[in-house]
Amino acid sequence: MKFDSDLIQNSVARLSASVRIAVKAVMHAGEVAQKADRGAKTKDGEGHRSVVTQGDQRAEAVLVEEILQHFPKSARILSEEDADNQNMLKKDCPDGLMEATYAYIIDPVDGTAPYGSYLGNWCVSAGVMQHGEIVGGAVYAPDLNGGMLLVSDRERCVRVIDPSTSDDPLNLFGDFAEPVLPKNATVFFGVDSMLYPSLTKLMPEIAANVRVTGIANSGILALAQVACGRITAVIQTPQKAWDWAGAYRAVLETGRIFSFFRLVPDSENPGTDKLVEVGENTYDFDAFKYEKRNRLGYVAGEPAMVRRLMRLLPRKGYARTNPETVSGNWK
Incomplete structure (x- = not known):
């Protein structure tokens, strides 16, 4: 079963605008990463485990573009990959992060090593922060069992869309944190x-x-x-x-x-x-x-x-x- 974009948008319609933007951004970035060249290159001055791919770079560009399309002046972005944009915060000291009305903490490809090996355990993510509090986020793993999307919003339910586990691509998860033996x-x-x-x-x-x-x-x-x-x-x-x-x-x-x-x-x-x-x-x-x-x-x-x-x-x-x-x- 493939993801139904209309169903996804309808399922997150009641969530905050900042989280809906994160959903759109990670899904678009994930699709771009899937099609990009996955050849891994070692980052300058770092060891063999620290690599970057064309997918990382293209996915970051999409994430930044999607976020700034909606918040061109007010959004602040913190990312693993460096980008030349006035909205991007400095990694060493991201001044303004805790005060920002809308801040996004993004990871274009988390799990670059498995991504580069065409394994499914990688994802694109965006955490949403407002005035110093992480209020929501979106995680998209397009290659995991046909695709998984996790969306969270403060004081709202987490939604998981995973075609591999249900005929209904929308699964609503409540409180699962019962003690596990x-x-x-x-x-x-x-x-x-x-x-x-x-x-x-x-x-x-x-x-x-x-x-x-x-x-x-x-x-x-x-x-x-x-x-x-x-x-x-x-x-x-x-x-x-x-x-x-x-x-x-x-x-x-x-x-x-x-x-x-x-x-x-x-x-x-x-x-x-x-x-x-x-x-x-x-x-x-x-x-x-x-x-x-x-x-x-x-x-x-x-x-x-x-x-x-x-x-x-x-x-x-x-x-x-x-x-x-x-x-x-x-x-």
Whole structure:
């Protein structure tokens, strides 16, 4: 079954204008990305895991164009890819983000590696912020099981349109966050979490107590699956804001939570970081700055499972394996 654009527009008609714009933008950008050249190139000055494609660049251009078509003067945009536009905020210090009436935190292609390999676990996303609060968002995964669209709006239901799961392409999701028994749970690790030996040591214990474990190559898409109830919880080390903002409201509106933390240098153990809890569903302006020390990690999902996993995470001893220094060891 193919997406019915009229049905989609009708289904989101009661949502706020800023969220409807996000829906239109991510769907258009996703369609462009599907048709673009997916050949991956390493970003200047970065390692082999940090790549960009023609799809990233074209999708970003579409997202920016769609947003500014409706808010040419007032919209502010924060993005992973650099763009030459007066409405674009600086990644290092996005001054004006928290004060903006309409701000969009966009990720043209989240999961560039699977996207470049023609796998389905990538998406386009846009988080909607008003006066410092993330009030909604849209996540579109066009290659996932025929396509999935997740839309969230403050104090409104999350809508999931997924032709693979229903004859009716519109599924209305309410509160799914009932406690999940560990033996029935699905827990995913963010792909970047695999670079921390202190976290990978937890995998045997977690795998022995839950039904399914997995690796999330797209952080946003994993959060979308959390909101849909397909993933019970996801553990993610500190990420850039566009790697979680687009699905933030969806997670909350389905009764689930974020438990945020930062990894900061541990003065007692040079060369390692310690975990400092930020709080549940709590973010600050620094979280939207590009510099690594400002980024938030999180456990997100069903509340009881999130709190169980947070207690399990080590508080010290975080030493990241740097793929930019070890790459090339395998021949």
